[in-house]
Amino acid sequence: MTNVTTKPRVLISDKMDPNAARIFEERGCDVDVITGETPEELIARIGEYDGLAIRSSTTVTPAVLDAATNLKVIGRAGIGVDNVDIPYASGKGVVVMNTPFGNSITTAEHAIAMVMALARQIPMADVRTQAGEWPKKDFMGVEITGKTLGLIGAGNIGSIVASRALGLKMKVIAFDPFLTEDRAVEMGVEKVDLDGLLERADFITLHTPLTDQTRNILSRENLEKTKPGVRIVNCARGGLIDEAALKDLLESDHIAGAALDVFAQEPAKENPLFGTKNFICTPHLGASTTEAQVNVALQVAEQLADYLVNGGVTNALNMPSLSAEEAPKLKPYMALAENLGSLVGQLAHGNLTKISIEREGAAADLNGKPITGAVLAGFMRQYSDTVNMVNAPYLAKERGMEVREIRNEKEGYYNTLLRVTVETEQGNRSVAGTLFGSEAPRLVNIFGIGIEADLTGHMLYIVNEDAPGFIGRIGSLLGANGINIGNFNLGRREGGGEAVLLLSVDQAIPEDLVQEASALEGVKMVKALTF
Ligand SMILES: NC(=O)c1ccc[n+]([C@@H]2O[C@H](COP(=O)([O-])OP(=O)(O)OC[C@H]3O[C@@H](n4cnc5c(N)ncnc54)[C@H](O)[C@@H]3O)[C@@H](O)[C@H]2O)c1
Numbered sequence: 001m002t003n004v005t006t007k008p009r010v011l012i013s014d015k016m017d018p019n020a021a022r023i024f025e026e027r028g029c030d031v032d033v034i035t036g037e038t039p040e041e042l043i044a045r046i047g048e049y050d051g052l053a054i055r056s057s058t059t060v061t062p063a064v065l066d067a068a069t070n071l072k073v074i075g076r077a078g079i080g081v082d083n084v085d086i087p088y089a090s091g092k093g094v095v096v097m098n099t100p101f102g103n104s105i106t107t108a109e110h111a112i113a114m115v116m117a118l119a120r121q122i123p124m125a126d127v128r129t130q131a132g133e134w135p136k137k138d139f140m141g142v143e144i145t146g147k148t149l150g151l152i153g154a155g156n157i158g159s160i161v162a163s164r165a166l167g168l169k170m171k172v173i174a175f176d177p178f179l180t181e182d183r184a185v186e187m188g189v190e191k192v193d194l195d196g197l198l199e200r201a202d203f204i205t206l207h208t209p210l211t212d213q214t215r216n217i218l219s220r221e222n223l224e225k226t227k228p229g230v231r232i233v234n235c236a237r238g239g240l241i242d243e244a245a246l247k248d249l250l251e252s253d254h255i256a257g258a259a260l261d262v263f264a265q266e267p268a269k270e271n272p273l274f275g276t277k278n279f280i281c282t283p284h285l286g287a288s289t290t291e292a293q294v295n296v297a298l299q300v301a302e303q304l305a306d307y308l309v310n311g312g313v314t315n316a317l318n319m320p321s322l323s324a325e326e327a328p329k330l331k332p333y334m335a336l337a338e339n340l341g342s343l344v345g346q347l348a349h350g351n352l353t354k355i356s357i358e359r360e361g362a363a364a365d366l367n368g369k370p371i372t373g374a375v376l377a378g379f380m381r382q383y384s385d386t387v388n389m390v391n392a393p394y395l396a397k398e399r400g401m402e403v404r405e406i407r408n409e410k411e412g413y414y415n416t417l418l419r420v421t422v423e424t425e426q427g428n429r430s431v432a433g434t435l436f437g438s439e440a441p442r443l444v445n446i447f448g449i450g451i452e453a454d455l456t457g458h459m460l461y462i463v464n465e466d467a468p469g470f471i472g473r474i475g476s477l478l479g480a481n482g483i484n485i486g487n488f489n490l491g492r493r494e495g496g497g498e499a500v501l502l503l504s505v506d507q508a509i510p511e512d513l514v515q516e517a518s519a520l521e522g523v524k525m526v527k528a529l530t531f
């Protein structure tokens with residue numbers, strides 16, 4: 001007998017605290033821990049997994065993502081996600097999460113330790129003392145009390161570094177374009193511009209992500225603007241500092257010391273800075289404490305398992321958050337949203353570049369982003385097999401679609417309603433649906449005609465003149481072709497006017513039968529639909 005398992009499968013591909021594997025198992029996932037593989041080995045294996053948990057050693061490239069045919073979520077046990085190609089993952093519909101706070105204190109402490117180590121040249125003094133030199137005269141340090149610490153980046157880690165530095169009686173100035181004056185006051189720091197920081201700081205610590213704006217933020221030109229005798233610490237990301245310029249300025253004594261935990265190229269087994277005077281380094285140890293590693297491992301496992309098992313989304317970088325509490329409530333709405341998007345996508349014609357998604361009544365209070373993602377996924381499904389609610393907003397943007405979200409708290413005829421409208425050359429085309437009994441999605445309006453239908457499986461949509469005998473004719477045609485009708489749903493604009501028929505049928509309707517149905521007396525349009 002084959003043992004069929006429906007449990008989500010997760011791969012932990014980097015060294016991680018064992019609590020992560022335990023949490024995955026407790027939350028109902030099958031987990032494999034396979035670390036140290038080559039990219040080729042990972043590519044060969046990744047197709048088996050629904051979730052991937054990583055630290056910084058695994059690089060998730062487009063080639064890995066192309067091979068990851070079942071992958072739904074990547075979780076980074078840590079903060080920086082520069083080892084994951086997020087735009088490509090988004091395009092593939094894979095959610096990318098990180099654990100933004102679990103190692104912040106630890107990393108801030110490492111930065112402070114680096115400041116201290118530079119001020120008193122502890123690593124160099126240690127090596128020479130243990131070599132039997134007793135080099136007491138060679139190591140004159142500086143006090144940090146009263147010195148100015150310049151923070152570049154004042155987010156989670158930067159603000160913790162500030163609080164520790166203030167406790168050590170330093171003056172703290174910060175450059176961060178997103179730091180408000182109020183927040184600066186709250187942190188007890190002075191907000192400055194970059195040039196002001198370079199000019200005044202005795203110590204500079206970096207705490208920004210590596211982005212197009214921050215890459216090389218300490219360029220040669222900026223390093224030359226620093227106060228003579230400055231000491232620089234980078235526990236954020238390699239690539240923020242021009243390493244060659246740093247070497248030159250250390251050698252010329254303009255910079256009195258530099259401590260790097262991160263390098264432009266990692267692992268940094270060779271680097272021109274090695275051996276430079278007053279240079280110290282650690283091998284990307286910022287997050288390496290027992291406490292931080294337990295924190296991030298537990299957090300990443302909880303988040304990934306929650307997504308794979310319950311649909312909850314926390315700390316995702318490419319989709320809106322969705323709590324485990326919200327997820328079950330939103331589930332029927334998402335099904336409705338996807339079906340409405342799909343219906344309008346299958347029926348509307350022409351250059352469809354404007355879509356609006358309206359939440360009315362009880363639906364107005366819901367988290368709108370996942371609903372919008374689901375509508376867009378349904379809408380674009382006819383263009384792409386791989387579209388889902390994660391990548392749909394990106395694909396829509398790529399196609400230049402204008403997406404509007406509208407909230408209307410006032411209840412209409414239904415206490416909760418989703419309405420999807422696309423702008424076509426013939427005018428706006430809207431479909432709307434509600435939930436019956438708070439969980440059964442139902443279409444209630446199609447292009448202005450009231451109807452009640454469950455959008456499911458194979459369906460036939462017919463617009464016809466409302467005249468006696470038509471239902472018999474279509475029933476006979478389908479019966480003669482061996483097509484069983486599961487459900488008949490009727491709606492009409494006014495008696496004797498335009499009527500709509502939505503039939504659910506047990507099998508796909510072939511195109512020649514669609515043509516035959518189109519030729520029946522009184523028929524204006526026929527379209528086979530699939531949900
Ligand atoms: N060495 C390690 O092991 C280690 C551990 C954890 C985090 N990190 C790295 O530390 C960095 C900071 O982490 P965090 O949790 O504080 O992130 P965060 O997002 O909380 O803070 C980053 C700050 O940088 C600021 N910023 C962005 N662009 C800027 C710019 N052009 N100039 C100045 N400031 C800018 C942002 O406004 C934000 O306040 C990240 O790169 C993270 O990957 C390294």
Ligand SMILES: O=C(O)CC[C@@H](O)C(=O)O
Binds near residue numbers: 078080103
């Ligand atoms: O996993 C690590 O050891 C490093 C983590 C760190 O770089 C991060 O960005 O969180």
